[in-house]
Amino acid sequence: MTNHKIEKSSGSVFADLELAEVQELETKAQLAHRIGEIIHGRRLTQTEAAEVLGATQPIVSKLVNGQLSGFSLERLVRFLNALDRDVEIVVRRRPRTRDHGRTSVKVAG
Numbered sequence: 001m002t003n004h005k006i007e008k009s010s011g012s013v014f015a016d017l018e019l020a021e022v023q024e025l026e027t028k029a030q031l032a033h034r035i036g037e038i039i040h041g042r043r044l045t046q047t048e049a050a051e052v053l054g055a056t057q058p059i060v061s062k063l064v065n066g067q068l069s070g071f072s073l074e075r076l077v078r079f080l081n082a083l084d085r086d087v088e089i090v091v092r093r094r095p096r097t098r099d100h101g102r103t104s105v106k107v108a109g
Helices: 022-041 046-053 057-064 073-082
Strands: none
Touching: 022 057, 022 073, 046 057, 046 073
16 A cells, blocks of 8 residues: 655645746636636637637637646736626735735636
């Protein structure tokens, strides 16, 4: 029998995999997930979604399937705008209780 070590997750699959740019990857994943929810909620086909987003169906397929390489944060924001969503970016001082600034996504409504 193989002995497997169980390790506690950090709460971020990207950090657990020791990938670079963890916050950017998490932010992209959250935005892409929200885009997928909107597409699904509108019952759009990938072809219809591509038309709304000004993209191609294969691009939409990659996006909704979590293949995020090649997608910039700016592009994901443009997609949300095309889906009639406002995106608000707020910059503020980090709390003293944290060592570093962070990026987070909050979905309203």
